[in-house]
Amino acid sequence: MTEGNFVDYVKVHLASGNGGKxxxxxxxxxxxxKGGPDGGDGGRGGHVIIRGNQNLWTLVNFKFKKHFKAGHGEHGSKNRSTGADGADVYLDVPLGTVVKDPDTDEVLFEITEHGEEKIALEGGMGGLGNWHFKTSTNQTPRYAQPGIPGQExxxxxxxxxxxxxxxxxxxxxxxxxxxxxITSAKPKIADYEFTTLKPNLGIVEYRDFQSFVMADIPGIIEGAAEGKGLGHYFLRHIERNATLLFLIPADSKDISQEYAILLDELRRYNPELLHKERLIAISKCDMLDAELMDEMKKELDVxxxxxxxxxxxxxxxxxxxELKDKLWQMLND
Incomplete structure (x- = not known):
């Protein structure tokens, strides 16, 4: 998956169908x-339904098409025949999608399971036919309800x-x-900062045909929790991870200080992130000899x-x- 196809934030316009008359x-x-009234009810307008799909990984399907409209309900007819309901519109989204009100930023609902369906907009109810309004004093009512308009x-x-x-x-x-x-993912790699601008996903194959999913979150910088750089766009992806793997290079000026800064950014963004399982990996250890590694271990233990x-x-x-073994153990304890 290329970076250009990783879409994790879109604004869409939705419209449900009108109810039939x-x-x-x-x-x-x-x-x-004089057979009396026999006008049927109008059909319901189509709903706009958001549905979880475990086979999707991004919102790229909404990159170019952002307007969706459900069908209108058909009008009632003679012999008390009810009009057909309008066609519902389904928007398939990846698991982990949050639906918000763009004006208030209020979270309306979340999709976290495959096949889970939430109605974003209900279709308008169909109007009642004139036979509902027949009374002893009004045997031939010549009126019926109009359908209720849809929402958008x-x-x-x-x-x-x-x-x-x-x-x-x-x-x-x-x-x-x-x-x-450790996965078959092919992220962009280069020797400069911010090579990765979008999260990358990979499937880690483990023993006995088992696997787990790893996400490469773009680099965090100091001040990310306040929105510096693209902080909020990066940090929100960490909220749903079961385990956090902190990666700190062995040639860092101060490994402990770097870890403390990363931890503080997570705390300031969402304190609940500190309750997740954590593992620290000191990368680029091929640059260290055995003696230097032993000295670093003594400091890091403290x-x-x-x-x-x-x-x-x-x-x-x-x-x-060993890293795969440790992550698998943490995920399954």
Whole structure:
């Protein structure tokens, strides 16, 4: 999947169908001069329904088509025949999609399960035919209800990725390289910051044909929680990850300080993120010799305060199998 096809935020215009009019028909047939009212009811207007689809990963289907309109209900007819309901419109979205009111930013509902359906806009009710209004004093009512108009409005669709593991780190920490090594994903990799501008997803194949999903979240910078850079667009994808994998390069000036900054950005954005399982991976460890690694371990044992960590190298394939084992254990404990 290319970055251009990863769409996680769209504004769409939706319109439900109008209800059909009730009929004012009066029954007429041979030898029945005054058969009375027999006008049927109008049909319901079509709903606009948002449906979860586990086979979708982005909102790219709404990149170019952003207007959706359901069908109108048909009018009632003679012999108390009810008009057909308008055709419903279904919008298939990936799991983790949040639907919001664009004016108030209020969350209307979320789609988190395959096949889950939520009505965004209900179609208008059909009007009653004239036979409903027949009384002892009004045997031939010559009126019926009009159908209720449908609704329309703008909605925001916002995707928060449903991945098992979310990669968290500063720009150029090696997240895309790690994802390319342990999954079949092909993210853009280069030796400069902000190579990744959109989240990338990959399937990590584990033993016995088991697997889990890993998301490479674009690099966080200090101040992201206040919206600096594209902070809010990046951080919202971390909310749905079950486990957070912090990736910090071994050549960082201060590994503990870098971890503290990342943790603080998550706390300021959403304190609940600190309750997620965490694992720290010190990347690019192929640059370290055994003696230097031992010294770093002594410092990190104190600084990380019980948070599990390990040394890995994506390029040299060091610690990758152990990393998969640890993540699988954390996801299934």
């Amino acid at each position: 009730g009929s004012m028909h009066l029954h007429r047939e041979k030898y029945v001069a 409005g703008y909605f925001l669709l916002e995707l928060k990725i449903l991945a098992d593991v979310g990669l968290v780190g500063f720009p150029n920490a090696g997240k895309s390289t790690l994802l390319s090594v 600084d990380f305060k019980g948070i599990p960590y390990m040394f890995i190298s994506s390029v040299a394939q060091i610690g990758i199998t």
